[in-house]
Amino acid sequence: AAFAQTTETGTPVAFADLVALLERIFRRHGTSERVAAILAENCASCERDGSTSHGVFRIPGYVNSLKSGWVDGRAEPTVEEAGPAFLRVDAANGFAQPAFLAARDRLLEMVRESGVAVMAIRNSHHFSALWPDVEPFAREGLVALSFVNSFACVVPPGGKAAVYGTNPMAFATPVAGGDPMVFDQAASSMANGDVRIAAREGHTIPPGSGVDRDGKPTTDPKAVLDGGALLPFGGHKGGSIAFMIEVLAAALTGGKYSREVDWSAHPGAETPCTGQLFIVIDPERGGTGAFADRVAGLIGEVKQAGQDRMPGERRYARRVRTLRDGIPLAPARLAELRALAGD
Ligand code: NDP
Ligand code: PYC
Structure with missing residues (x-):
């Protein structure tokens, strides 16, 4: 506590x-x-x-x-090649990051060969932020996207039952002369972790973030955690992003949908067992010869237009x-x- x-x-x-x-x-x-x-x-x-x-x-x-025995801390992932640019990884009920790292070198070889490669991880527990997974790709000159679904705690817009997880996505791109630009954000109004922190510290959460067990809007984090749910960010637009992430991270990989996560036989379990998808692209294949410079230029324009900082x-x-x-x-x-x- x-x-x-x-x-x-x-x-x-x-x-x-x-x-x-x-x-x-x-x-x-x-x-x-x-x-x-x-x-x-x-x-x-x-x-x-x-x-x-x-x-x-x-x-x-x-x-x-x-x-609780819900996750296997000694799992040995298996890696299969589903095509010249498609890796399938079974995390074997272990954590996602060791499964990802077991296949990362081969993914990089595929990107260098094909210009793009996909890694689809299933049976994996991801309990962390996504930026540590994608930022290093951008430091190696690559563009990377990753998607993870979690456990059902987000209602679709206008809905009453939680279907989606908080479902984060992360994007990383090289930037000439600077650190990569990386954003890493939940598809929900806020991360479940932040709701739990607010509940423990006795803070309210912003209006429009969540609903209570009767589907009524609430700013009480305990009401969200106790039978209530979060909302997607940005109404139906965030709802569509949450949907897309269920499709990419679960349906496509062979992982569980957030709604299918059932840890009731493992009291105390907190790490959702779902899936994760990576898409990694070599931007030089675009043929501009100036990709990272172009991105740096865009950031300059964004800042000049008034945004005080980048993600x-x-x-x-x-x-x-x-x-x-x-x-x-x-x-x-x-x-x-x-x-x-x-x-
Ligand atoms: P935030 O809303 O805190 O931040 C989202 C992104 O926006 C970050 O890249 C952040 O950059 C950027 N950002 C924040 N404020 C500004 C601003 N004023 N101007 C420009 N950029 C800004 O993230 P979330 O609460 O949505 O998610 C928090 C974390 O939780 C993420 O890392 C996510 O991966 C993780 N998560 C993990 C889940 C899982 O299943 N494993 C589920 C849900 C969330 P910066 O970091 O520099 O502030
Ligand atoms: O903060 O929403 C969250 C979360 C879910 C799974 C891991 N983190």
Whole structure:
């Protein structure tokens, strides 16, 4: 219960020390060494960059899912080639990131050969932000898209029953002379993680974000979590994006729809077992010879037109600060993490 949103105050912890601490937690709760290393780096990166809804706040959820037997922390993914530019990966009820990394090198070879490649992951648990999956592609000169569905907690516009997950999508592109432009956003008005943080901290959520168990609009996060649901962002337009993500991340990959996730036999489980799709493109195949420059030019125009910052810029700024000064963690949270690690 002491887990809540990271603030800029707290005990500064070096990134490498946080990774090592989280690795000990994962290993102690039944993951393989490889999975522990991948998840620890991923979760610590979220905390480092201020993606607090998917930082150390999520560690008890990972631990409870592992303890409940819902997710296999030692799963060995299998990778199949469905065509010259199409990889199919069965995560075998393990986490999505180790499955993704098991096939990533082959995906890159396919992109270099074909100009584009798809990776369709199924039977996978994704409990994190998506930007750590796509940002590195853009640093390698590629454009990347990823889509994940989650568990039913979002009603279609005008609906009463939750059908969709919060269903994030992320996009990353190289930018000449700068960091990649990356956006990573839920198809819902807000992430479920942020609703849970609001409930724990006693905050309301913005009007128009969710409904209670009777389908009535509410700003009470507890009413959303207790039988209510979130709404898609932007009315029917966000609803269509949520639909598309169910199709791409679940129907196409062979993963479960958000509505099909049934963890009732595993009390405490929190990691949705669904699917994830990647589309990675070599932009040089467009033949302009100036792709990254063109993107940089567009960003310049966007800013000149008045947008004060691009997606990703807040994260990059926080990354610089926390790598220099340490990642601030509330002492109670740090103590809980150490207890989970058995320190
Ligand atoms: P946010 O609304 O916080 O941010 C969405 C995107 O918009 C980010 O790229 C952010 O960049 C950018 N952004 C935010 N404010 C501005 C602004 N003023 N100007 C320009 N860009 C801006 O994200 P969500 O709440 O929708 O999602 C949070 C996280 O939760 C995501 O990382 C997502 O992947 C994750 N998630 C994971 C799920 C899963 O199933 N695994 C399910 C749902 C969500 P910046 O980061 O720099 O602020
Ligand atoms: O924050 O909506 C969310 C979420 C769902 C699964 C992982 N994160």
